[in-house]
Amino acid sequence: MLSVRQNCTMELDIRYTNKEITPWGGMIFLKQMLKKIGFRELIQQNPDLPQPGSNRGYITSTIIEGFITSIWCGANRFLHTEVTRHDLTLGKIFDWKNTPGQDTYKRFFSKFNQAINQKVSDCFYSWIFDNFKFDNFTLDIDSSVMTRYGQQEGAKNGYNPNKKGRASHHPLIAFIADVKLVANMWLRSGDTSSANNFLSFLEDTLSKLKHKTVSLIRLDSGFFQSDILDYLEEKLMNYIVAVKFTHPIQRLIHASNNWIVLDTGIEICEQMYQSDSWNKSRRIVIVRQRIKDRPQAAGKQLGLFLEEEIHKNYRYSAYVTNMKLAPAEIWRLYRGRGDAENRIKELKYDFGFDSFNLRDFYATEAALTFAMIAYNLMALFRTFILQEKTQRTLSTLRYRTFAIGAYFEKINGKIVLKIALNKKRRAWFSGIWNHSKLFEFPFHFSNA
Numbered sequence: 001m002l003s004v005r006q007n008c009t010m011e012l013d014i015r016y017t018n019k020e021i022t023p024w025g026g027m028i029f030l031k032q033m034l035k036k037i038g039f040r041e042l043i044q045q046n047p048d049l050p051q052p053g054s055n056r057g058y059i060t061s062t063i064i065e066g067f068i069t070s071i072w073c074g075a076n077r078f079l080h081t082e083v084t085r086h087d088l089t090l091g092k093i094f095d096w097k098n099t100p101g102q103d104t105y106k107r108f109f110s111k112f113n114q115a116i117n118q119k120v121s122d123c124f125y126s127w128i129f130d131n132f133k134f135d136n137f138t139l140d141i142d143s144s145v146m147t148r149y150g151q152q153e154g155a156k157n158g159y160n161p162n163k164k165g166r167a168s169h170h171p172l173i174a175f176i177a178d179v180k181l182v183a184n185m186w187l188r189s190g191d192t193s194s195a196n197n198f199l200s201f202l203e204d205t206l207s208k209l210k211h212k213t214v215s216l217i218r219l220d221s222g223f224f225q226s227d228i229l230d231y232l233e234e235k236l237m238n239y240i241v242a243v244k245f246t247h248p249i250q251r252l253i254h255a256s257n258n259w260i261v262l263d264t265g266i267e268i269c270e271q272m273y274q275s276d277s278w279n280k281s282r283r284i285v286i287v288r289q290r291i292k293d294r295p296q297a298a299g300k301q302l303g304l305f306l307e308e309e310i311h312k313n314y315r316y317s318a319y320v321t322n323m324k325l326a327p328a329e330i331w332r333l334y335r336g337r338g339d340a341e342n343r344i345k346e347l348k349y350d351f352g353f354d355s356f357n358l359r360d361f362y363a364t365e366a367a368l369t370f371a372m373i374a375y376n377l378m379a380l381f382r383t384f385i386l387q388e389k390t391q392r393t394l395s396t397l398r399y400r401t402f403a404i405g406a407y408f409e410k411i412n413g414k415i416v417l418k419i420a421l422n423k424k425r426r427a428w429f430s431g432i433w434n435h436s437k438l439f440e441f442p443f444h445f446s447n448a
Contacts, residue, residue, distance in 0.1 A: 015328060020089045021127060022090045022405070022407070023404075024084075024401055025402075025405055026403065026429075027072070027090060029080045029381070029436050030377070031094050039065075040065065040160050042124070043061040043064050046120070050111035059097075060108075063108050065096070066094075066096065069084060072372060072374060072378065072398070076356070078102040078105055078106060078353030081100075082102055085099045089407055092419070106363075110358065110360060112362050112366035116366070120366070121184070124369070129176075129382075131211070137214055137215065138216045139171070139183065139205070139217045141202065142344060143222060144171055144192045144344050145159065145168050145169075147169055148166070150357075151359065152167075152359055152361070152364065155190055158170060158190040160178070170194075170199050171185060171186060172197075173185050173340075173347075174201070174205045175339075175340050180391065182372045182376055183209060185368060185372050187361065189361075195222055195228065199228065216238045218238055218240050219234060221241075221245075224242060224244040229320065230279075239320075240319050240320075241319065241321070242317065245300050245303075248273075248275065252284065253286055254302060266294070267287070267289075268286065268287050272284070283320065283322070284318055287314065287318070288316045288317075289315050291315060292313065297315050298315070316320070347375060350395050352371055386401075387435075405420035406419050
């Protein structure tokens, strides 16, 4: 046995092999899933997708699959997609004749305009929800800020809490909380408010969900507007919307005295309130949490009444709703909306949501739409193939499940993918592989 000193000073040499080895052998699971749900057929049957300009160009399905697979392998900007371009074995796993690179993706997305984006997003989002057997969804809609450093179209100065004064885009995103899927995404210029063009976005989202029932919609205080509340009530939609702490709302909370203790340091009450801009009164559920007992509690203090001793000790939150559930249940339901913020963080960190950008506005929106599709497909994989109690992020799965060395070898006339795994992990890999082959998705995929 070599001593530590000998081991550290041992000279190493290098040799080369002609074997085409990929570090992404675990991608075979995702290839199997895409084949099972008919994803390539969906692409090939879509007449609205831009087509190659010559017979030597990449076929559209290869471009889309290649872009999505690059994201799964860790690309969060166009330059990073070059990693998969030179991986010949990965290309063989997905049956690509050639693997595209960053210039191909940029040219492809530059062919999109507003009309194409609308048709393509309708197709890919609706495809999932049309085939989904589940119904009665909770819809969370949120906005995000994506800082820009170049001269991208639509990148303008606006609300940017992390990089004040820096240009940004300000997209809207709709999530289905129950199944952790993206239902819609619109890119917007950076000088728009959270609620700008919201009603059109909501109508577009509901059209993508088509015959599905939205049992509850949850919004943050950026959408606390009378026209939004009127629309939701006109559509007979249950809603819980965080209340903006205007001066009248603060006075309402200050005057409240019917508090009920829920737990140590938590009290709740409800009031009827009618804003000057409303044509009727609405129910407001108010929660206050004692800072001493719950120093990490979310909420705001009443700026108008900070001189009063009692208000110094509490943080408050308030929610307007048309539901007739108990106040504590309203609060519990709204707190589930916090998962939307986690989804946005994962989209940014793992799917390049804030870094796949091009000079043209609708080219950027098109690239981000397919980043959303990459997210949705990964959500299907996590939910129905892995079926783990804890849904791990893509960055965790990337190194736990997908980053496995592999190469192709011809054995008895058959092409076999050889997986480089120690014996302890082979049973785990085989279990997922067999499950992915035999599992029937809870879908009616028309292209499968």
